[in-house]
Amino acid sequence: MHIHPQLLQDCHALGHFEICHVLLHRNAIVPWFILVPATDQIDLLDLPAETRTTVMQEGEAISRYLKSKLDYPKVNFAALGNVVPQLHIHIIGRKPGDDCWPAPVWGNLNGAAEYKPAELDAMQRVLVQEFGMQLND
């Protein structure tokens, strides 16, 4: 599946579910996942109902990971796509006092941090073992 080069530049590719590729924004200042469904539609609400239901289930898996494993009380969910036209869905762990709370992340993150390779490996392992993600070939 083709993924827009801007998304690949901004993110680590962690794996995939049935429909969505699972990307993780390189800026570790907040845990910011981006799901990219295999579709030509550009808007979430234009997806066929069955596809959208599966996409939302895959998003729910990421949200449960953020809440149960990373202890984030709040998850922001958004499909915008004004800059990168390929449909992609932001799922972001948020908490009071984080880098730009309560503002949305877009354009408002001040800090920056990088994931260490061991951190990425650990996240991948948990997502595969407990949340149904599959590794990419």
Added chain:
Amino acid sequence: MHIHPQLLQDCHALGHFEICHVLLHRNAIVPWFILVPATDQIDLLDLPAETRTTVMQEGEAISRYLKSKLDYPKVNFAALGNVVPQLHIHIIGRKPGDDCWPAPVWGNLNGAAEYKPAELDAMQRVLVQEFGMQLND
């Protein structure tokens, strides 16, 4: 159903679907709907699957209205809730050259405009007649 006072202050209450109240942001510079589901959950991805499916169908009706009746090519979809904790879903018609394109609307709208009562009446009528919305008692 209780709706958070900040939402009622910011929006016109147009009607409701089966699960969601339909609000319209008072700033008419972009067509900005806010759906408020009848639920105590605060995050979209925590809704029971059946409820979430219906909420997404109701959002799809608003999106179809924005695209087919108001000629917006793009719809932004987001459930954030960092400021107002009650679950509410933003569904916003967007197009290149609009007030803050391509930025997200939150914190980025420069202009302001008001809906005229006749405009609100016309929107309500179309949403009821063609998109399944019901008027509030």
